Amino acid sequence: MNRKKVSIFGGTGFIGSLLTAALSKNGYRVTVFSRDRNVQNNASCLPFVEYVNECKLEDEALIREHLAGSDYVINMIGTWDNNKRRATKAHVAYPKRIFEIADELGVKKMIHFSALGAKEGRPGTFLSTKGAGDKVLLDLAQNRKMKLSIVAPSLVVGYEDAFSYHVARWIRTMKVMLLPMANAQLQPVFVNDITNAVLKLLENDYDQTVFELAGKERYTLKEIAKKIATEITPKKRTIIGFPNWIASFYALFLGFVPRFPYSRNQIKTSKTPSITDRDDFALMGITPASYESVRQYEMPTTVLDKYYYDRLNARRPVKP
Numbered sequence: 001m002n003r004k005k006v007s008i009f010g011g012t013g014f015i016g017s018l019l020t021a022a023l024s025k026n027g028y029r030v031t032v033f034s035r036d037r038n039v040q041n042n043a044s045c046l047p048f049v050e051y052v053n054e055c056k057l058e059d060e061a062l063i064r065e066h067l068a069g070s071d072y073v074i075n076m077i078g079t080w081d082n083n084k085r086r087a088t089k090a091h092v093a094y095p096k097r098i099f100e101i102a103d104e105l106g107v108k109k110m111i112h113f114s115a116l117g118a119k120e121g122r123p124g125t126f127l128s129t130k131g132a133g134d135k136v137l138l139d140l141a142q143n144r145k146m147k148l149s150i151v152a153p154s155l156v157v158g159y160e161d162a163f164s165y166h167v168a169r170w171i172r173t174m175k176v177m178l179l180p181m182a183n184a185q186l187q188p189v190f191v192n193d194i195t196n197a198v199l200k201l202l203e204n205d206y207d208q209t210v211f212e213l214a215g216k217e218r219y220t221l222k223e224i225a226k227k228i229a230t231e232i233t234p235k236k237r238t239i240i241g242f243p244n245w246i247a248s249f250y251a252l253f254l255g256f257v258p259r260f261p262y263s264r265n266q267i268k269t270s271k272t273p274s275i276t277d278r279d280d281f282a283l284m285g286i287t288p289a290s291y292e293s294v295r296q297y298e299m300p301t302t303v304l305d306k307y308y309y310d311r312l313n314a315r316r317p318v319k320p
Contacts, residue, residue: 001294003027003028003029003030003048003148004027004028004029004069004071004072005029005030005069005071005072005172005204006023006028006029006030006031006070006071006072006073006074006202007027007030007031007032007033007066007067007070007072007073007074007102007107008020008030008031008032008033008073008074008075008076008086008148009033009052009057009073009074009075009076009077009094010018010033010075010077010078010099010113010230011032011033011034011074011076012032012034012036013076013157014158014160014162014191015076015113015156015194015195016032016076017160018160018191018192018195019074019076019111019194019195019198020049020156021046021156022030022051022195022196022198022199023199024046025046026199028048028202028207029048029049029050029069030049030050031046031050031051031066031070031072031237032050032051032196033052033054033055033063034053034054034055034065035054035055035056036053037053037054038052045079045184050066050089052066052266052268055148057094057097057098060101062066063101063117064101066107067101067102067105067107068105070102070105070107070130071107071108071109072107072108072109072110072111072129073098073102073109073110073111074112074198075094075095075098075099075110075111075113076111076113077090077091077094077095077245077303078090078091078113078115078126078130079091079126080126080263080266081125081265082255082263082264082265083125084125084128084129087125087126088125088129088132089131090129090292091126091129091130091133091242092132092136093227094121094156095112095133095136096133096136096137098110098142099112099137099140099146099148100140101297102146103144103145105196107146107168108135108146108147108314109146109147109148109149109199109201109202110146110147110148110149111149111150111151111201111202112133112134112137112149112150112152113150113151113153114130114133114134114150114152114155114189115127115133115152115274116152116153116154116212116213116266116274116276117152117272117273118130118152118273119131119133120135122267122269122272123263123268123269123271123272124178124269124271124272125265125268125286126265126266126269127269127272129311130274132144133298134150134152134210137150138150138210141209142167147205148209149201149206149209149211150209150210150211151194151197151198151211152188152211152212152213152215153194153200153212153213153214153215154187154188154189154215154274154275154276155186155187155189155274156188156189156190156191156194157189157191157291157294158190158192159191160293161191161251164259164295167225167228168232169318170261170283171225171228171229171232171233171237172232172233174237175237175258176236176238176240177225177237177238177239177240178240178241178242179221179222179225179239179240179242180242180244180247180262180267181221181262181266181267181270182219182220182222182225182239182240182241182242182243183202183220183221183222183270184220184270184271184273184274184302185214185218185220185226185273186217186218186219186220186221186273187214187217187219187274187275187276187295188214188215188217188219188224188245188291189214189288190215190288190289190291190294191215192219192289193213193215193281193286193288193289194213196284196286197211197213197281197286198267200286201208201284204284204290206283206284208280208283210218211280211283211284212276212278213280213281214274214275214276214278214288215289215291215293216288216290216291217290217292219291220239221270222239224281225239226239227295228295231295241251244267244270247262247267248264248267248268249286250268251263251264252264264320268277274317275311277300296309
């Protein structure tokens, strides 16, 4: 079988590793560019998957060598860095250069991952620089041969979802949970629906360029936390909204601590609702899974010990 080649930048995280696996299983050859050394995840041992390790975006010769022959390129680079200069580099300069190199090498299409609500001038460096990057790419695509599709998802959840895992860990260990960003509006979307949408975008051309991908239901972060609490423990848990200005103060002085649960950038970003009235999944013939179904059957929120969590990720048995 003549497999088409897909190259992915920033594809070693939660969504990227599952997308790489889906592409391999659906008849593609996949090259993943990573700045890390010796990447090990669910997709790293699959056939027709190649990792270019310790590759920085400045290594253009190495990128050109391994990007050559690609039919498609997917950019998933993202950062929650509070520093606007570094965030701009990751969300604007890098995607622009990837687009230019891929276009020069004859790549047919680029799929760029943005975020729901991304727009220049939004609070926080994440959405504002993501929005700036989207604009640059849309302007570039008007005068280039290579086609562009922008994927803008809401909160992505699923079996290996770190967000749900960490919320569950806090709830399990705290009788009274002070929850920052409690009123943030979200429209959670299942990761498998995102990977299916990418497969559709690779296989088909659509009239529109930007696809806002979100689930069926809208929740606040506090409502999601309450749902998780009822599922993981029979004990009563009290969840109280923690004022964002106080949470931001703590993040200012403690945000550098490893595994600190949130950043000032995330608090600022939460002011922008991650919701949409559009049904762009329908354009691709996809019916998104409900959050309730994903919650009950896909998320390991009851497994809070790292040993058992890693065994779940490896699809190996764990004790009840």
